Amino acid sequence: MQKLLAEIAHCTVCAPALPHAPRPVVVADPRARLLIIGQAPGRRVHESGIPWNDPSGDRLRVWLQLDKSAFYDASRIALMPMGFCFPGTGKSGDLPPRPECAPLWHERLLTAMPAVQLTLLVGQYAQRAYLAEAAKTTLTENVRAFHDHLPRFMPLPHPSPRNLLWLKRNPWFETDLLPELRLHVARALA
Numbered sequence: 242m243q244k245l246l247a248e249i250a251h252c253t254v255c256a257p258a259l260p261h262a263p264r265p266v267v268v269a270d271p272r273a274r275l276l277i278i279g280q281a282p283g284r285r286v287h288e289s290g291i292p293w294n295d296p297s298g299d300r301l302r303v304w305l306q307l308d309k310s311a312f313y314d315a316s317r318i319a320l321m322p323m324g325f326c327f328p329g330t331g332k333s334g335d336l337p338p339r340p341e342c343a344p345l346w347h348e349r350l351l352t353a354m355p356a357v358q359l360t361l362l363v364g365q366y367a368q369r370a371y372l373a374e375a376a377k378t379t380l381t382e383n384v385r386a387f388h389d390h391l392p393r394f395m396p397l398p399h400p401s402p403r404n405l406l407w408l409k410r411n412p413w414f415e416t417d418l419l420p421e422l423r424l425h426v427a428r429a430l431a
Contacts, residue, residue, distance in 0.1 A: 242269060242270065242271050242353050245269075245349055245350065245353055246267070246269060249265050249267055249325065249346055250265055252265050252325070252342075252345070252346075254341045254342075254345060255324075255326060255339040255341045255342070258328075258339060259326060259327075259328065259329060259339070260329040261287070261327070261329070263326045264282075264287055264290060264326055264327070265325035265326055265342075266282045266286055266287070266290055266291075266292050266322065266325060266326070267292070267320065267321050267322070267325055267346075267350070268292055268313070268315050268318075268319055268320040268321075269315070269319045269320075269321060269350050269353065269354060270315040270316050270319060270354070271353055271354055271355065271356065272316045272317070272356055273315065273316065273317060273318055273319035273354050273356060273357060274317055274318075274356050274357060274358045274359070274429050274430055275317065275318045275319070275357070275358065275359055275360075275361070275426060275429045275430055276318075276319045276321060276351075276354065276357045276359070276360040276361070277293075277301075277318065277319070277320050277321070277360075277361045277363060278321050278322065278323065278360060278361065278362055278363065278367040278371065279292075279293070279320070279321075279322045279323070279363040279364060279367065279399075280322055280323055280324070280335075280337075280338050280363070280364045280366050280367065280399065281322050281323060281324035281325070281326070281327060281328050281335065281337075281338035281339070282322060282324075282325070282326065282327045283295055283297070283327060283335055284327060284330070284335075286327065287326070287327035291313075292320040292322070293312070293320060296401075296402050297399065297400045297401045297402070298312075298400075300400035300401075300402075301363070301400040304397070304400060304419060304422060304423075305422065305423065305426050306423050306426075307426075317430055318430075319350075319354055319357065321347070321350055322338060322342070323338040323342065323343050323366045323367055323370060324337075324338025324339040324340075324341075324342045324343070324366075325339075325342045325346065326339060326342075334403060337366065338366055343370060358392075358428070358429040359392065359393070359394075359395060359425055359426065359428075359429035360393060360394050360395070361394075361395050361396075361397055361422075361426075362383075362390075362394055362395065362396045362397065363397045363398075363399055363400070364380070364397075364398070364399040365380045365383075367396075368380060368383045368396045371394060372390060372394065372396065375389065375390065380396075380398060381398075381407075381411065383396040384396050384397060384398055384411075384414065384418065385411075385413070387418055387421065387422075388421075391425065392425070395421075395422060395425060397418075397422070398411075398414070
């Protein structure tokens with residue numbers, strides 16, 4: 242695993258497409274029992290090198306009922322985005338994850354983490370990639386049908402502050418899904 246993480250840390254495959262130097266951000270350990278697959282690091286995460294080190298991460302930890310020390314315990318939780326480097330900013334926020342990372346690194350990382358019990362698919366990019374034919378038409382449909390994907394996967398909306406309107410329009414997320422999410426996360430980490 243250490244050799245693989247060192248390779249990832251030195252990856253420059255997408256460098257020509259980035260507005261800055263590559264800085265892959267990923268946390269993985271063979272003992273991890275929970276895997277969180279997000280989209281791509283934002284600007285703050287790019288600067289700090291710490292995944293989910295932003296308001297989205299704060300909300301995600303609230304959803305999971307995990308404090309920072311538990312969330313960042315690599316022996317229990319792996320953090321792997323679809324794109325490992327900050328893709329830059331577009332007109333309406335961060336650009337989509339670079340497409341090079343997942344095909345290049347995901348399978349190798351997954352193979353090196355045999356203890357994973359549950360994978361949280363945060364956002365549409367992770368859901369499209371991992372739910373494949375089982376994916377519904379929209380993110381909302383994927384998240385609402387979370388039972389269909391258990392026990393292996395649990396789709397979630399992105400916890401970005403930009404999604405407050407989605408959360409307000411879908412109160413079932415807090416009342417129905419969050420208790421189930423917390424239960425399945427606790428079981429995976431037990």
